[in-house]
Amino acid sequence: MALVVICGQPCSGKSTAATCLAEALRASESKATVRVIDETFFHLDRNQSYANMIAEKNVRGVLRSEVDRSVSKDNIIIVDSLNSIKGYRYELWCLARAAGVRYCVLHCDVKDTDCRKWNEDRKDKGEAGYDEIIFEDLVRRFEKPDSKNRWDSPLFELQPSKDEIEKSSPAILDAVSYLTKTVDSKTRDVKILQPTIATQSVRPSNANSLYELDQATQEVMNAIIAAQSNSLNGPVLIGSGLPTLNIRSAVGYPELRRLRRTFIKLTSQTSLSGPPPPADAESAKRMFVDYLNRELGD
Helix, strand or coil, X not given: XXXXXXXXXXXXXXXXXXXXXXXXXXXXXXXXXXXXXXXXXXXXXXXXXXXXXXHHHHHHHHHHHHHHHHCCCCEEEEEECXXXXXXXXXXXXXXXXXXXXXXXXEEECCCHHHHHHHHHHHHHCCCCCCCHHHHHHHHHHCCCCCCCCHHHCXXXXXXXXXXXXXXXXXXXXXXXXHHHCCCCCCCCCCCECCCCCCCCCCCCCCHHHHHHHHHHHHHHHHHHHHHHHCCCCCCEECCCCXXXXXXXXXXXXXXXXXXXXXXXXXXXXXXXXXXXXXXXXXXXXXXXXXXXXXXXXX
8 A cells, every 4th residue: 555664864763753653544544554664673783784884785675675575555564764875765666666556755854963862862771772983874874855856755754853753743644644545536646656567577477488489589590590601691581481581681699699588578578468478489480580570670
């Protein structure tokens, strides 16, 4: 149903905001299952997770994989993490688009000085806080969301002191309204992302069809190479009952391989919204020869 990305500086109240949002969504009339995904779900330590770029990249990969497995039209997923890199927020947006769900960003916009104070208060209480060096590095590299970016839109700004984040906070209520509003043909203020071929996972095609396609296109390539090695200029006859291949000049093996890969890829993508790849060799050859004639012919 939706993917919500919580972002903000370290110790800016993101987890509190995620908890309040989840409670508000569960209290709403929405029947969707609400789930929060964060580092603590995987028992990840704050400082170890962000001690260096490799560790941070691994953490983002773990969270992204869990989001990919979880996001669907039946639930609302809240990603409670720094989500400080705009490129990473774009990746999450792509996951939402692939699933065909709503998407929004909730930004805890808090001053650096307040975040530092809250981090120190947390450590003074014996709770898990960030080491000073790691904290300053995360603050320095934070990329603030911009509503002009499609992966940061719609953007809900939460600007409270940490103790003032509640289910009734305006940004929380606005987010709940956006995530639960009924959509019909007249709705203009709620956007449900639509999947494209680029974001959809290709459905597995019939194994025999793929095998026939691979073998048939390879046979066509072999016939072209054989004709060219025998210095046969002009049209190339691939087989009885098949179109004649007309090419302007000799074509190298690397170029033929590239065209073959492109043809197989296009045929597989077409099967997402249309018929599957050809199940017999003759049909596959005919399609491949027609494709080569368009790409290489006069």
